[in-house]
Amino acid sequence: MKYLDFYDLGLIGIVQILIMIMSMLQLGMVTGGYKAYSILQENFDINNTITSYVMVMLGISLPILILTTHSGSTPAYIAVFGILIGALSLYNNWLTCMMLAKGDIKPLNTINLISASASFITLPAIVFWKLHGVLLGTATAPILFCITAMIKVPYLRPFRFTLSRAMIRKLLYYGFVPYLTSTFLYINIQIERWAIVKVMGVEELGRLSLCVIISAAFMIVPNSVSNLYFPTAMRTFAEGDFQQFRLVIRRYTLVIAAYGVAFVTATALLVRILVPFFFPKHVPQIHLVYWMLPSLFFMGFNTIPIIIFNAAFKYRAIITVNIIGLLCMAGGIFGILQFHNIQLYYFIVVESSVATISFLTALGVYLKIRRRLYAPKKKPESDLQNGIIHLSDLSQ
Numbered sequence: 001m002k003y004l005d006f007y008d009l010g011l012i013g014i015v016q017i018l019i020m021i022m023s024m025l026q027l028g029m030v031t032g033g034y035k036a037y038s039i040l041q042e043n044f045d046i047n048n049t050i051t052s053y054v055m056v057m058l059g060i061s062l063p064i065l066i067l068t069t070h071s072g073s074t075p076a077y078i079a080v081f082g083i084l085i086g087a088l089s090l091y092n093n094w095l096t097c098m099m100l101a102k103g104d105i106k107p108l109n110t111i112n113l114i115s116a117s118a119s120f121i122t123l124p125a126i127v128f129w130k131l132h133g134v135l136l137g138t139a140t141a142p143i144l145f146c147i148t149a150m151i152k153v154p155y156l157r158p159f160r161f162t163l164s165r166a167m168i169r170k171l172l173y174y175g176f177v178p179y180l181t182s183t184f185l186y187i188n189i190q191i192e193r194w195a196i197v198k199v200m201g202v203e204e205l206g207r208l209s210l211c212v213i214i215s216a217a218f219m220i221v222p223n224s225v226s227n228l229y230f231p232t233a234m235r236t237f238a239e240g241d242f243q244q245f246r247l248v249i250r251r252y253t254l255v256i257a258a259y260g261v262a263f264v265t266a267t268a269l270l271v272r273i274l275v276p277f278f279f280p281k282h283v284p285q286i287h288l289v290y291w292m293l294p295s296l297f298f299m300g301f302n303t304i305p306i307i308i309f310n311a312a313f314k315y316r317a318i319i320t321v322n323i324i325g326l327l328c329m330a331g332g333i334f335g336i337l338q339f340h341n342i343q344l345y346y347f348i349v350v351e352s353s354v355a356t357i358s359f360l361t362a363l364g365v366y367l368k369i370r371r372r373l374y375a376p377k378k379k380p381e382s383d384l385q386n387g388i389i390h391l392s393d394l395s396q
Helices: 007-026 027-037 044-069 076-101 105-123 127-128 132-153 166-198 202-207 209-238 242-278 280-312 313-334 346-372 384-396
Strands: none
Touching: 007 044, 007 076, 007 132, 007 202, 007 209, 007 346, 027 044, 027 166, 027 209, 027 280, 027 313, 044 076, 044 166, 044 346, 076 105, 076 132, 076 209, 105 132, 127 132, 132 202, 166 202, 166 313, 202 280, 209 242, 280 313, 280 346, 280 384, 313 346
């Protein structure tokens, strides 16, 4: 950020938007595949189907997205780069899911360390190549992750192209609604950032980079921790061991709460010291960080009820929470557009408000269904248990 102007930072923001769009196009295949693979770890058709789907998705979306995103302010190579890296990042997410499902945490950590270290080594290129140095660093990690994973972990390698309708239907059945959770979040981000680009310009999106980086850094821990806790939460709930399930959620809540308080406090205290030293051009945007802090705190806390709803297959609760959040975001952006002198912090205020409302809504829904959630059943009737029966078909 120190060596880039705000227009270049805005282009990087557009690359991030395109990466999100590619993630949205998976329609829940990766999420459903993760759940299916957690149960049937040796079913190679799941891996083959998702690999084939990503290839077809890339082939169809590449020309469409290039035509729709290319304009006078967005060079064509930026659109191509964002789409390719988006597809590769999505595929790496699937490779990560397979390793998590099999409990191969050590090789996953090794692969992440190798790819992250290589990306870190490319940082000096930013000094000489500016925007292109950033693009090099952005591409290095996902490319090296994919190559290293295929070499070190043999079961990750697909061995044939296949798009079975039956397999796709089953993966979407188990993955589409949970996928809506992240998709609604992505849609909120898309609405906010495209509104900034259209109303205020690419440079103003670049001025948001400080907030984007801090937000991305904050979510690393909640995302990583939820990946570790979710398989256990899903298994204990499916087995009806609600005491152990509550213990898992309690531990997860303590981790998120401690991390959230520590991160927000440290950011509030240190941002005025560190930003002038490392990113002097972004000193005028420090006030945006303070407006963003409530958003960070509640984004972390919102993962707690979402894990519970996912483990219990309470999809209606997930959809309710996310639709309310989406409507609040759309309403907030519409309200901003009614002003004549639009300021960038207006968008941050709306983002923080939406994060707060989403968490309070999720908490309210959880409290409403809590008794029914833990009510003992006379026979296995949960969606997950039925899902295990359906998933047995996949091994045939």
